[in-house]
Amino acid sequence: MTDPADLTACEARALIGRRALSPVELARACIERVRSLDPAVNAVVAMDEEAVMAEARASEARQMSSEPLGAVEGLPFGVKDMIDVTGLPTTFGSLIYKDNIARRDDPIVSAMRRGGAVVLGKTNNPEFSLGANTRNAVYGATGNPHDPAKSAAGSSGGSAAALACGMAPLCTGSDTGGSLRNPAAFCGVVGYRPSPGLVPGNGRGIGMFHLSTSGPMARSVDDTALMLSVMARPDRNDPLTPVLDGGTIWNAAELARPAPTDAAQWRVAFTADFGFALTEGIIRRAFTGRIDYLRSHLGRLEESHPDCSDADRIFAVLRGVAMLGSHLDGVRRTPESYGPNVHANIDEGLSFSVEDVTRALTAQTSYYRRWQDFFGTTDFILSPAVTISPRDWHELYPTEIDGQRTESYYHWLSLAYAVTLAGHPAITLPVGRDEKGMPFGLQIIGRRNEDAKLLSFAREIEAICAADPAMAFPRADIAALAKAPPISGMPGFKGFE
Template sequence: MIRQTAPCDLGAIEARDRIRSGALSAFELADSCIARVEAVDPAVNALVARDFDTFRERAREADARQAAGLPLGPLHGLPFAVKDMIDVAGLPTTYGSEIFRTNIATADDPIVTALRQAGALPIGKTNTPEWSAGANSRNRVWGTTANPYDLSLNCGGSSGGSAVALACGFAPLATGSDTGGSLRTPAAFNGVVGFRPSPGVVPGHSRSIATLSITTAGPMARSVADCGLMLSVMAVADRYDPFTTVTDGGTPWKSQSFADLPRTDLTRLRFAVTEDFGFAPTEGATRATFRSVMSDLAPFLPKIDERHPDCTGADRIFAVLRALLFLGAHDRYVLEQPEHVGRNVTDNVIEARGYSAADVAEAMYAQSAYYRLWQDFFETCDYLISPTVTAAPRDWHENAPLEIDGHKLDSYYHWLALAYASTIAGHPAISIPCGRYPNGLPFGLQIIGRRHDDLGVLAVAAQLESLIAGVSTLAPEAPDLKGLMAAPPLSSCHGFLEVE
């Protein structure tokens, strides 16, 4: 990615290595990140809560630790941004909900604890739609987050603030979470990397239904290797997540391996490609861009077939399981304080109330069959490639697309079908920047692997990323930072806080 030369523009691995060598201090990196936030964030509104005095103090402590010759963690001195769905002690955790507008966290979420113990420093909280409901990062507490490539457009969600913070150089790492594409969609829209791991690889303490694995946290960064480094710290043994297998204090996956990705020979691998999984409402512009991108990549991937797993019933399965999550977590808010609950959350709760026990049982049985069909498919395929999102970013005033190419959508999340196709089966998936739409906006390529082949997905993505960087039509480009610095505050725009 073509970037500026300030310390805040360094990738995580490069910044960490410079700090360890003495070429850069943690304080200098922190100060650079703060300066970038203050210069650019008024235009995009990504980092919605921060305490820069404490952030600077933690950076000084990191430098003092290094000067004293004490052991340094693998993320020593690296700033990271935190999605406003998990706790950072002393900062607000609002979930984008008016009900929690004044909520201040008293302790760190386990993910934040793990990152701190590895030496990373939280810079602040990033914007999200209310309760992560949707792929447009707007809410009544913090307002809208805009796409840094075009401030009139949607930045994606629900980890939209994290993706924009990365794209703009606010921090080299950020946390995100993903149910129906909440890591992958904003990564695609903002030219960064978002990785959804297999269930249990990153333990989750905040799922309202612990045994329903369609939601997981994951890393976000500006490169695949940086995502792997972050994942190596997040992927800990934790019995509180029923999908995290813990034996003799460890897990079957070796966390450290994520920080040192192996090289892989793409010519030996069997790839499948699909524009729509047979059911996703993919727009014509996305299909055309995907074909163009794959044409440029084809010389490097000799074993490609156009096919996809059987995704029969995907929309219905995802709708019912998603509704269960919202009913369990938010029904009381809709009942007791409906005036403080937004449209998306309310619609999901109302939808859930309409399902019967038979509907739930049918969806769970269908998910089991769906999962097995995906396992059959991956017996003859190593990795599956698709667009990350069905449609390009739209006007951020629009809650969600109501139609794509003239075809009416079933719900506000139906346009995320390319992402939730793999969510239902529980397979790891990553979005990497690859090429551009005709209007110059970043295009996201999704790579999916076998369940628990997280290391393989990251390794393949890293190899593709290195190839993409050498192809002028595909190589990512950073947003126009000077233009963002000169832009009026997003908060002055009509509709900034007018969220349905």
């Protein structure tokens, strides 16, 4: 019999709907999985087992009544330690907030609870989610479930690792320079960056900037779509969420159940580097293998990409502005309380002039329009999700890629922020492993606001790849992780040494 912890969200929800699986049974299985595997990877950093079981029993009571069940009824979900869950710590991975206990739920958590979901616990992230290596001085490092000595990426690394271990069928994440997509690629799960405003949030210091967004993570496209349909909602507090007569321009039902499509009917472009990214040779070779495999299944497939001129500079300046808005005052008050990535952002942000910011904003507008022109004749773009194969988590960030030096701690995330700058939705799909045996993530990018169409196409690609064992979902070795030594015993587990 399948362990309930290994069920997909859609499988579990269907069983709950038929009263063939109790939410209590599912919650117990997920808690047991955390107890068994979390020492090896350190993905779930806060959990109140009594509260989890109380929520599961309440869900079971609804299941056994005539009350309509929610879309995600009885499904445990992990919550990134950047957003609040009543009664649990929200530390942001920062020593400044190590004793901070949330007094109310974040709107995303409230939406999931209204849909019947059960909060499992908080998942790890880097300090203030800055950087794509999940390490901090509060909870320590998160290891990759496929090799705990390697990075789970970030910043939603705890969520990705928890999913790959079967600790929860759903998890929240957030994304500026790929923080949903990068860890999904490293850990072999699905991460979805939605169109701006689709998932409203209150975590952006500068609300009109679309660089950052929350989104869903799961173990399949259908699971991701289900969670997205619950996270998406009208909210006038987010200036990027259009609210019309109490609703939005997105249809939640279409997001939850994207219409079937024929992958061969679409015009698809592919690129290994968008013309500027330092993409590692091992990733280029893995990507070429996927394109060769998909070629016979797709209609028009050609190597091409939008003009991404000056992407590195635009992202550096706009990210610097956003970080100054969030952290400048704190760093000035107590500089010793912040880690190296925060200081790097502040120093870089302060180095830019008003003229630099003006030029970056103007250049981003041109950049966006070039992407719209490109998508006038293209339906989807395929690329690798991340520029490198997972490395040792002791390396705070890659300083070189195939002998070429990176320009900053986030420069290696360029395949992700090329998309962020244009504000298009993108999904990371796990498609087998690279030649080092680590998961490989394919990034699929769609038109802005056409999220349901992107999910539908991604589901078709997922099905095509599942037919070949070499391209299918890469599963972590649960038995080996259960016997692995605790990651907390590794040198340098906490902090940045």
